[in-house]
Amino acid sequence: PHRVFSGMQPTHSLHLGNYLGAMVNWVKMQETHDCIYCVVDLHAITLWQDPKELRSNIRELTAAYIAGGVDPERSIIFNQSAVAAHAELAWVFNCVARMGWLNRMTQFKEKAGKDRENVSTGLFVYPNLMAADILVYRATHVPVGEDQKQHLELARNIAQKFNNDFAESIAAHGFAEEFFPLPEPFITGPATRVMSLRDGTKKMSKSDPSDYSRINMTDDADAIAQKVRKARTDPEPLPSELEGLKERAGAENLVGIYAALAGTSKEAVLAEYGGQGFAAFKPALADLAVARLAPIADEMRRLLADPAEIDALLARGADRARAIADPIMDEVKDVVGLLRPH
Numbered sequence: 001p002h003r004v005f006s007g008m009q010p011t012h013s014l015h016l017g018n019y020l021g022a023m024v025n026w027v028k029m030q031e032t033h034d035c036i037y038c039v040v041d042l043h044a045i046t047l048w049q050d051p052k053e054l055r056s057n058i059r060e061l062t063a064a065y066i067a068g069g070v071d072p073e074r075s076i077i078f079n080q081s082a083v084a085a086h087a088e089l090a091w092v093f094n095c096v097a098r099m100g101w102l103n104r105m106t107q108f109k110e111k112a113g114k115d116r117e118n119v120s121t122g123l124f125v126y127p128n129l130m131a132a133d134i135l136v137y138r139a140t141h142v143p144v145g146e147d148q149k150q151h152l153e154l155a156r157n158i159a160q161k162f163n164n165d166f167a168e169s170i171a172a173h174g175f176a177e178e179f180f181p182l183p184e185p186f187i188t189g190p191a192t193r194v195m196s197l198r199d200g201t202k203k204m205s206k207s208d209p210s211d212y213s214r215i216n217m218t219d220d221a222d223a224i225a226q227k228v229r230k231a232r233t234d235p236e237p238l239p240s241e242l243e244g245l246k247e248r249a250g251a252e253n254l255v256g257i258y259a260a261l262a263g264t265s266k267e268a269v270l271a272e273y274g275g276q277g278f279a280a281f282k283p284a285l286a287d288l289a290v291a292r293l294a295p296i297a298d299e300m301r302r303l304l305a306d307p308a309e310i311d312a313l314l315a316r317g318a319d320r321a322r323a324i325a326d327p328i329m330d331e332v333k334d335v336v337g338l339l340r341p342h
């Protein structure tokens with residue numbers, strides 16, 4: 001079966017955007033694919049992290065994966081820095097990707113802001129590491145949110161350029177012409193881009209200074225109810241057709257969140273709530289969010305009570321990941337001409 005790779009940064013507790021945009025699809029893909037889900041700690045340090053917090057965030061994100069439905073037996077769960085091949089291949093890709101490609105990355109521009117001279121060089125080459133994460137397993141399917149589309153495109157360009165640049169050597173070693181497959185983004189479901197609760201035109205994000213802009217996976221029922229109640233909408237009742245959500249970003253976002261949480265479509269939500277005002281819809285949405293998220297938060301707490309067990313689980317995952325990545329990295333070295341003395 002096709003191999004799936006995806007990851008999240010252990011920089012924050014998960015929010016609803018991460019969960020609905022990515023993790024729900026991760027869980028589903030386990031049914032049909034071999035899946036590798038990584039806690040990408042090397043990506044996290046592109047922005048400075050407090051070492052103690054980073055360590056605990058790695059465990060917390062691991063617990064969130066499992067509590068959210070990733071099965072650590074069926075899928076491979078591990079933290080990125082435990083498998084050296086990620087960083088090794090990223091270096092090779094630093095030498096394949098072009099400055100011009102990275103200069104076009106909108107996420108870098110957003111994160112670097114005006115202070116471009118003063119951000120880490122790691123933040124700039126972040127997409128090369130992401131390409132390495134995927135390709136070091138020759139993964140073909142990458143379930144992510146909409147915001148990662150451009151990075152995936154870059155990963156495809158890197159794979160393609162590597163295959164071309166080393167075509168002769170690849171053939172000489174008897175490897176398949178498509179040495180690296182071109183990975184495909186899987187951006188599906190009703191919530192590929194969950195928007196901020198404060199501004200329906202901005203994506204829900206952990207870096208938004210207002211905690212009211214997002215629902216965190218670990219928010220309790222009161223916090224969720226309050227955030228939903230304060231979510232910015234408009235005074236009109238909900239329409240009964242999708243058409244009627246045009247130009248109503250706040251309303252559309254809440255309908256999308258409801259649909260994703262309920263596992264249905266926006267159309268179905270509107271068929272049920274069309275004509276009703278937000279005074280009726282918001283409490284229903286809050287109840288649904290609590291019903292879906294509370295069991296996950298409870299399970300996370302239970303898992304985090306035993307950090308040694310989480311560490312052991314990550315160690316087992318890293319062993320399984322290395323068993324796939326290391327032989328591929330050896331092939332890369334042979335193709336590039338990096339001598340492997342033995």
Ligand code: AQP
Nearest residue numbers: 008009017018021022144145192193194204205206207
């Ligand atoms: N708002 C969102 N809607 C849908 N999917 C989203 N993702 C993130 N935000 C949304 C998806 O979640 C995964 C986690 O990626 P990450 O750990 O790299 O987190 P991130 O993208 O840095 O998270 P934020 O909150 O979006 O961070 P900032 O605030 O730094 O921009 C990815 O699959 C992503 O697409």
